[in-house]
Amino acid sequence: MTGRPRTPIAVLVSGSGSNLQSILDAAAGADYPAEVVVVISDRPGVKALQRAAAAGVPGVVVAWGDYPDRDAFTVAVCDAAVAHHAEALILAGFMRILAPAALDRFPQRIVNIHPALLPSFPGAHGVAEAIAHGVKLSGVSVHFVDAEVDHGPIILQESVPVRPDDTEETLHARIQQVEHRVYPEVVAAFAAGRLRVAGRHVHWEGP
Ligand code: GRF
Numbered sequence: 001m002t003g004r005p006r007t008p009i010a011v012l013v014s015g016s017g018s019n020l021q022s023i024l025d026a027a028a029g030a031d032y033p034a035e036v037v038v039v040i041s042d043r044p045g046v047k048a049l050q051r052a053a054a055a056g057v058p059g060v061v062v063a064w065g066d067y068p069d070r071d072a073f074t075v076a077v078c079d080a081a082v083a084h085h086a087e088a089l090i091l092a093g094f095m096r097i098l099a100p101a102a103l104d105r106f107p108q109r110i111v112n113i114h115p116a117l118l119p120s121f122p123g124a125h126g127v128a129e130a131i132a133h134g135v136k137l138s139g140v141s142v143h144f145v146d147a148e149v150d151h152g153p154i155i156l157q158e159s160v161p162v163r164p165d166d167t168e169e170t171l172h173a174r175i176q177q178v179e180h181r182v183y184p185e186v187v188a189a190f191a192a193g194r195l196r197v198a199g200r201h202v203h204w205e206g207p
Contacts, residue, residue, distance in 0.1 A: 006035040007191035010086035012077065012094035013041050017048025018176060019092035019113060019183050024055045026184035034191035038084035040077055042096050058084060064096060074099035078106070090187055091145065095124065100147050108197055110145035111190060113183050115175045117141060117157055122150030127175065128168045138162050138171065140178045142186045144197065155195060155202045156186050 011020050020039060026032050039052035039059045052059040060080045067073040077098065081089060082105070089102065091112040102110060116126035118141040121133070130138040139159040146152035160175050189195055189204060196203045 004033065006033055007088065008037040008084070008086050009034045009088045009090050009187065009191065010038045010040055010081035010084065011036055011090045011092050013039060013046065013048035013092055014043055014095040015046050015048060015093050017046065017051045017093065019179055020048050021051050022180040022184050023090065023092065023187055024051065024057065026188065028055075032184075032188060032191075034187050037086050038081060040080050042073075042077075042094070048093070060084075070097065070099045071101060074102050078102055081106075088190065089145075092183070097149060098145070103145070103147065108144055111155070111186065112143055112145050112150070112152075113179055114141045114143065114150050115172060115179070117159065118143065118150055118154060126150075127172045131162065131166055131168060131171060136162055138175065140175055140182060142183060144202070153197050153200050153202045155190075156182055158182055 011023060013020050024036055027034055027036050036057050039048060039057055041049055041059065041061050042064045044061045044063060049059040062073065062076045062080055064073055067076060088109040089106050114126060116130050117139045121129045137159045139157060141154055142156045143154045144152040158178050160178055162171060194204055194206045196205055
């Protein structure tokens, strides 16, 4: 250990959690600047919660259906994160939209990963829509969350070529290979305080 304090983060999930796994694996390294203190899922029984348990990280279910509206759900998610002393929300396949109150609780401290080159193809079907549109390049976007869906300042993008015979599954699989490499890097840079936001522009500072 370097002795440097690690930034406590909550990872928000809804399903498989392969991106969560890449962050957990990176965080197992002694010098990684973030610690996953809680995994929050909007659905019970998902594989991501098994991954959290296997890593010895608390898993919390904040079930969408248990709350009357988005505001109440958002408060519960933020409360669960704060209860575990998380200082940032890392969205990793989290399929719910948080209410603006989350931005007040975690200002410029919510990060999302999206499987397309934003601002093209935001939303839940970015991979399929990229193929349907006939683009030759898609990829990965990691961005700060703002009040609009898949819209906030872009931290990192990496392109992935679309092959003529690609299906949603084959393209998503190659996109995820990139995601698993870049998301832990972005989370590390964020946790180490290396990302400076100026309007829509994110500057990477330091080595
Ligand atoms: C990822 O492709 C991510 O970009 C998108 O949802 C997928 C989640 O996959 N938002 P996983 O749960 O991390 O395996």
